Amino acid sequence: GESVGLHLPTLSVQEGDNSIINCAYSNSASDYFIWYKQESGKGPQFIIDIRSNMDKRQGQRVTVLLNKTVKHLSLQIAATQPGDSAVYFCAENILGGAQKLVFGQGTRLTINP
Amino acid sequence: GAVVSQHPSRVICKSGTSVKIECRSLDFQATTMFWYRQFPKQSLMLMATSNEGSKATYEQGVEKDKFLINHASLTLSTLTVTSAHPEDSSFYICSARDVTGKAEAFFGQGTRLTVV
Numbered sequence: 403g404e405s406v407g408l409h410l411p412t413l414s415v416q417e418g419d420n421s422i423i424n425c426a427y428s429n430s431a432s433d434y435f436i437w438y439k440q441e442s443g444k445g446p447q448f449i450i451d452i453r454s455n456m457d458k459r460q461g462q463r464v465t466v467l468l469n470k471t472v473k474h475l476s477l478q479i480a481a482t483q484p485g486d487s488a489v490y491f492c493a494e495n496i497l498g499g500a501q502k503l504v505f506g507q508g509t510r511l512t513i514n515p
Numbered sequence: 516g517a518v519v520s521q522h523p524s525r526v527i528c529k530s531g532t533s534v535k536i537e538c539r540s541l542d543f544q545a546t547t548m549f550w551y552r553q554f555p556k557q558s559l560m561l562m563a564t565s566n567e568g569s570k571a572t573y574e575q576g577v578e579k580d581k582f583l584i585n586h587a588s589l590t591l592s593t594l595t596v597t598s599a600h601p602e603d604s605s606f607y608i609c610s611a612r613d614v615t616g617k618a619e620a621f622f623g624q625g626t627r628l629t630v631v
Contacts, residue, residue, distance in 0.1 A: 502561060508558050
């Protein structure tokens with residue numbers, strides 16, 4: 403299958419600090435991007451999304467930035483909390499005969515007390 | 516919010532047997548459902564995309580005769596792992612998009628398959 407992002411980095415931050423998680427994608431034929439959070443043994447949970455005609459979108463404590471020029475997405479989490487510890491994936495909606503949602507490799511975020 | 520229910524959450528089966536996993540959209544109708552497989556410490560790998568009433572579209576390298584997908588209604592898709600082997604042990608996750616055409620996909624809680 404296809405893959406967005408080719409590595410699984412780990413990010414450790416202090417509780418209360420801001421976190422930035424990055425994702426590189428390779429397919430230009432996409433119109434929509436989503437960040438998901440996955441806790442151990444569970445399915446992905448929607449965090450925030452952004453359409454390709456935007457470069458920034460803000461939610462509650464989270465911001466997604468999209469740079470189509472370099473095919474890069476980032477997720478910023480403000481004032482991280484212990485409950486933010488999880489693996490975070492970016493996903494890309496690839497247009498085509500059948501639209502499909504392809505996941506990046508993921509980043510494990512660990513919050514230190 | 517939209518809820519996708521996946522059943523069973525865990526299953527252990529013997530080599531050579533078949534296992535069926537169900538994915539249901541509980542409060543919306545899903546024209547498209549996706550099936551993913553996830554190995555430990557790895558990302559979700561798309562196996563196939565199924566549309567209600569038509570044949571599933573499989574990703575390259577996924578055996579359609581081994582992983583049978585049926586999407587018979589707007590609220591139910593099933594994945595059957597046929598003649599399972601230990602290497603099929605994995606976490607299988609489904610997701611669904613609703614009929615309104617919104618791109619957001621909602622995920623089930625996953626099924627942990629162990630083949631012994």
